[in-house]
Amino acid sequence: xxxxxxxxxxxxxxxxxxxxxxxxxxxxxxxxxxxxxxxxxxxxxxxxxxxxxxxxxxxxxxxxxxxxxxxxxxxxxxxxxxxxxxxxxxxxxxxxxxxxxxxxxxxxxxxxxxxxxxxxxxxxxxxxxxxxxxxxxxxxxxxxxxxxxxxxxxxxxxxxxxxxxxxxxxxxxxxxxxxxxxxxxxxxxxxxxxxxxxxxxxxxxxxxxxxxxxxxxxxxxxxxxxxxxxxxxxxxxxxxxxxxxxxxxxxxxxxx
Amino acid sequence: xxxxxxxxxxxxxxxxxxxxxxxxxxxxxxxxxxxxxxxxxxxxxxxxxxxxxxxxxxxxxxxxxxxxxxxxxxxxxxxxxxxxxxxxxxxxxxxxxxxxxxxxxxxxxxxxxxxxxxxxxxxxxxxxxxxxxxxxxxxxxxxxxxxxxxxxxxxxxxxxxxxxxxxxxxxxxxxxxxxxxxxxxxxxxxxxxxxxxxxxxxxxxxxxxxxxxxxxxxxxxxxxxxxxxxxxxxxxxxxxxxxxxxxxxxxxxxxxxxxxxxxxxxxxxxxxxxxxxxxxxxxxxxxxxxxxxxxxxxxxxxxxxxxxxxxxxxxxxxxxxxxxxxxxxxxxxxxxxxxxxxxxxxxxxxxxxxxxxxxxxxxxxxxxxxxxxxxxxxxxxxxxxxxxxxxxxxxxxxxxxxxxxxxxxxxxxxxxxxxxxxxxxxxxx
Numbered sequence: 001x002x003x004x005x006x007x008x009x010x011x012x013x014x015x016x017x018x019x020x021x022x023x024x025x026x027x028x029x030x031x032x033x034x035x036x037x038x039x040x041x042x043x044x045x046x047x048x049x050x051x052x053x054x055x056x057x058x059x060x061x062x063x064x065x066x067x068x069x070x071x072x073x074x075x076x077x078x079x080x081x082x083x084x085x086x087x088x089x090x091x092x093x094x095x096x097x098x099x100x101x102x103x104x105x106x107x108x109x110x111x112x113x114x115x116x117x118x119x120x121x122x123x124x125x126x127x128x129x130x131x132x133x134x135x136x137x138x139x140x141x142x143x144x145x146x147x148x149x150x151x152x153x154x155x156x157x158x159x160x161x162x163x164x165x166x167x168x169x170x171x172x173x174x175x176x177x178x179x180x181x182x183x184x185x186x187x188x189x190x191x192x193x194x195x196x197x198x199x200x201x202x203x204x205x206x207x208x209x210x211x212x213x214x215x216x217x218x219x220x221x222x223x224x225x226x227x228x229x230x231x232x233x234x235x236x237x238x239x240x241x242x243x244x245x246x247x248x249x250x251x252x253x254x255x256x
Numbered sequence: 257x258x259x260x261x262x263x264x265x266x267x268x269x270x271x272x273x274x275x276x277x278x279x280x281x282x283x284x285x286x287x288x289x290x291x292x293x294x295x296x297x298x299x300x301x302x303x304x305x306x307x308x309x310x311x312x313x314x315x316x317x318x319x320x321x322x323x324x325x326x327x328x329x330x331x332x333x334x335x336x337x338x339x340x341x342x343x344x345x346x347x348x349x350x351x352x353x354x355x356x357x358x359x360x361x362x363x364x365x366x367x368x369x370x371x372x373x374x375x376x377x378x379x380x381x382x383x384x385x386x387x388x389x390x391x392x393x394x395x396x397x398x399x400x401x402x403x404x405x406x407x408x409x410x411x412x413x414x415x416x417x418x419x420x421x422x423x424x425x426x427x428x429x430x431x432x433x434x435x436x437x438x439x440x441x442x443x444x445x446x447x448x449x450x451x452x453x454x455x456x457x458x459x460x461x462x463x464x465x466x467x468x469x470x471x472x473x474x475x476x477x478x479x480x481x482x483x484x485x486x487x488x489x490x491x492x493x494x495x496x497x498x499x500x501x502x503x504x505x506x507x508x509x510x511x512x513x514x515x516x517x518x519x520x521x522x523x524x525x526x527x528x529x530x531x532x533x534x535x536x537x538x539x540x541x542x543x544x545x546x547x548x549x550x551x552x553x554x555x556x557x558x559x560x561x562x563x564x565x566x567x568x569x570x571x572x573x574x575x576x577x578x579x580x581x582x583x584x585x586x587x588x589x590x591x592x593x594x595x596x597x598x599x600x601x602x603x604x605x606x607x608x609x610x611x612x613x614x615x616x617x618x619x620x621x622x623x624x625x626x627x628x629x630x631x632x633x634x635x636x637x638x639x640x641x642x643x644x645x646x647x648x649x650x651x652x653x654x655x656x657x658x659x660x661x662x663x664x665x666x667x668x669x670x671x672x673x674x675x676x677x678x679x680x681x682x683x684x685x
Contacts, residue, residue, distance in 0.1 A: 155280055158287075183278040183286070215286070222287030237288050237322050237330075238351070244284050245349040248270050 020090040021231045035075065041090070041228065042071045044157050048149040049098050050128050051135060055142035056102070060132075064125040070101045089239055090229035091150050095143070140250060147246035148254050154229070154243065158222045165217065174200060174210060181211045182218055288323060316400045317393045319343040319354050333453075335471055337361065337371050342405065351405040352390065353470075362397055375401040378472040380443050385436030387456070387470045406468045408458030411519070415452055419526045423558055423591070425464060426523040429457060431584050432467035433516055438577040440469075441509045447472060448507060450515035451496040452522060494537040495528050499568050502538045510570040513580060517565030517573075524558065525550035529566070542568060557590040557597040564599050 023037050046067055053063035074097065135145065159179075166175035177199050180190050193204040200207065226236050226243075247254070264271055265279035272279045314321045314329060321329040322342045330342040332353060338361075343354040355375075361367035372392070378401075379389040391402040411429065415421065421429075433455060440447055447454075447469065458465040492501045498514035501507050521529045529547060530540035546566055551559055561583055567573045574580040583602045590597035 151284065152280060155283055180277065183282050219287055222284075226287060240284055240287055241322075241344050241349070241351075244281050247272075247281050247284065248349060251271050254273060 019231060020093075020228055023228075038075055039071075042074065045090070045094065045150065045153055045229075046071065047128060047131065048146045048153055049094065051132055051149055052095070052098065052142050052146045053102070054132050055135075055145055060125065060129045064128070066102065066105065069105075070098050073101060088231055089235070089242075091147070091239075095146055135254070144246065144249055147243070148250035151243035151247045152254055154225060158218070158225050161221050161225070162214075162218055165221070175214070178207075178211055178214050182215060316343070316354060316356065316395050316398075317391075318345060318347045319352060319400075319402055320346055321354065322351070333471070337367065337374060338400075340471075343402070345402070353387070353403040353405045354400055355403065356400040357398060359398075368399060371399055374472060375399075377445060378403070380445070381439055381472070383436055383439035384466070385432050385468055386439055386472075387468045403470075406456040406458075406466075406470065408456050408466070411452035411455040411457050411467075411523070414457055414459070415522060415526065421523040423524060423555055426520060427558070427584060427588060428464050429455070429467050429523065430516060430520050431581065432464075433469060433519070434577045434580050434584070436467075436469040437509060437512050437516070438581075440512070441577055445472075446507055446509055447512045447515075448492050448501065449496075450512050450519060451493050452519055455519070494534045494541075495530070497537075497541060498570070499542045500570060502541060508570070509576060510573050513565055513573055513577065514567075514570075516580075517562055520558075520565070521546065521550075521562060524554050555587075555591045557587040557595075560597055560599040560602055561587050564602055 020041060023034060023041060049070065050063050050067045053066050054060070058066060135149070140148070163172075163175055163179075166172055177196050193207045197204045197207045200210075202210070223236055226239050227233055230236060230239050263273075265282060270279065270281045272281065320343060322344055323329060332340040332342055334340075335355075338355045338357045340353055340355045343352050344350075345352050357368065357371045361371070375389055375392045378387075379392070382388055387406050388404045389401055390404060393400055393402070433450070437447070437450075449471065450469070454469060454471045456466075456468045456470055458467075491504075492498075492515075494502075496515040496518045498507060498511040501511055518529060527550060529550065530537055530544065532540065546562070548559070551562070564583070565573055565580065574583060586597060586602060589595070
């Protein structure tokens, strides 16, 4: 079960591939490293929430404050102590909690600057607003937009991690030459194996092996990342299907 | 971003933002369990296989089987005819249950016909308490049909988890199964395999959300001759089968009500009324009284209801699901008002037959006295010493035990059935 918190003491790095429910419970118990692990999880997926708030009609400043304030609320131990039944998808949990948070604020004082000088999750408001202006907000509901953007965020996170992994191993050029083969059918101009072999100074057989490894690593990282956002590994495929559905519903309107 | 910048993915057909390097939907799908590259890659050009998701995940037309952590399809159950999987409708983007005919029947024409009949039979039903069949298809020489995916768990699992169910919950489940059986009866069908593993229940915070009958694999038309199975052979699950099912003679909706009664018993007692080998089960379902001691603590009106639904003679049971529905309402009312309700009361159509405690007490004493006198005299007259032994046994029995002792030990219907019992074949097919 998820009660084994043994590795938590090793710090945030231990949480990188850990399910969100475990991270949350660890944060509840104030385990070392859990706070930054939770902050890292929130940092990855904050933009869909910002976009949701904007789509709901909040101004850029308010949306920024609300998102930041929500994460502060979430990261405070006292707020987490009330969360006694953690299960399901992180995506659904986050959106439902955010919606509750918005309702609570409406009931209390709106436009209250949240968080003061504490900044657990760094939000680049300017970049967020630039991105938001490009979103097809008129075509989709806030919820659909949130889900589709979540899918794109997750995909970008996985590709980023894959890139970083190759960079750490000193294989940036290999990644750049081969990443088009992650989805060669959709790519407009996939190069031939021979072209890539010449570029990397290896045989075409070696290119195929490298592509095979790249795809395998992608799939592993992808499932790892989705696995962080569900409470049970058995839900990974279901979540992937749900994300596909969200993207299809956006009818290709969302950019990278 | 201009709308004109979109592209259509040549692989999945979905649109995506034109400036993107990849189709995001395809990229997500590559993360599915079946998308993990398998096999060892070597440097040899000939030995490297770059498998794709589409090649790895089993697909039946536009249904993709969902893969589990072990890389195998998620299996929901196995029946006599086929295997059911959890799948995904890639056109409608919703989960479905896919039943695929078992490989061993691929070349078997009668099995194929039976499978098609099952799908067509189920497709006739559209009711919120019966899982709907959506599509019948063929891939190669294999047949499959898609059903709505029902959230929740089987009643069998729920009983295993809970031991005994609360009477209120058990009655609610029975009421919903009854509604499904009403729909089945309207189509002039008999399910013939009502049991906890064929009932899906969905609970939310302990409250019942939905109940659905699944797997109409053994269903048949009431007037339909079972040409596919040999005449007189047993069809059903022995633990839940009615006496007439064991007899291999025409079972109608009352047989399903009997099986529902056994299901109710298991929900309340946490165990089956009859257990043992198939021969033992046949004998017990046809002749034995259900073990009343298993129902200690269960409200007496429910015991009265069970007395009727588990009657050996179909004529002594409720004759239709709506009759059971009415009886259920009266049982609930009697439990709430703490009134007495006997099987005789339930058999009568008069709701006023539910008696208040005081009024009932008087009538009960009177009726009991008359019955006791009749039993004593009748017993002495017909059975001599056996009768007196029976009365001695009743003296220490609980009211429920007393009520359940009125279950007939042998019926006229059985007497008629017994000579026709062809139990050579006791398997499902």
